[in-house]
Structure formats: C-alpha cells, structure tokens
Amino acid sequence: MPYRNSRHLAGDDPRLPATGVALDVVGIDVDDALRDAWRARVERVCAALGWPVVAAQAHVHASGVTLAFAAPSDQLRAACAANEWALCAALLERDPGHWSSLSELLCRTTPAVDPGSGCPSRAIDEVAMLERFSALASTEGR
Secondary structure, three states, X not given: OOEEEEEEEEOOEOOEOOEEEEEEEOOOOOXXXXXXXXXHHHHHHHHHHOOOOOOOEEEEEOOEEEEEEEXXXXXXXXXXXXXXXXXXXXXXXXXXXXXXXHHHHHHHHOOOOOHHHOOOOOOOOHHHHHHHHHXXXXXXXX
C-alpha cells in the first residue's frame, strides 16, 4: 500500500485541531497535482455524506507527507476508508499501469457493512465507493 498508519485523530493534533483522520504516505512524491486530486475526492466524499465542510490538509515532514482531514467523531471508520480510497484513486488516475493492483488491495482493506456483500467490481470506482462509504457511515453512528 502507498500509505501506513491510517488512523483517527482525537482533535488534539496541532496540525489538525479537530476530530478527523490521517494517513502517512510512503515511497511517493506527493506533488501539488496528487495533493489536489486527493483533496478533491475527500471533499466529494464529505459532501456526499453530508459532513461539514472539510479541512483537508497535506503536512510535509521529515519522513514524508501526512494527509489528514476533519470528520465527524462518530464517522471515523468511514472517514479512514475514504481517506485511503482518495489517495489510491488519485494514484491510479495518475499512473494506471503502475498502480493497477490498488483496486484489489483497497477492496480487501475497505470495511464492508455486510461482509457477504463483496466488493464493487472496481473498488476505485467513485460511485460504488461513495455508496459503500455511505452504508458504512450509516452503521457507525448507531
């Protein structure tokens, strides 16, 4: 995977002073185009799920880049999955030949609401993943 340490943030992180999620990008040059593609996807997920306006941020540090955004405290599982998808979909769009295996990997790591439901035939497909995130988010707040 092109990231590690995908995690929830409790709102006490100085880089994101709100409840949210973050992941550390590994082995990839996160340039402006990749960051913008990731951010656009995060914003679309947040809009589709009715979450507040997102504060999506890329933090550059000595060991790489951390991609983080604010999310409702009762929706952090869906937000983590959305963050991972947003990065993977942006990478696949950028270089489909190199990142062709991400769809299968993402399918295995994105939580399913119904374990028997399988994964969308193309896990990177935005419409299918938005439906999956919506279903996941609907079960979290219960």
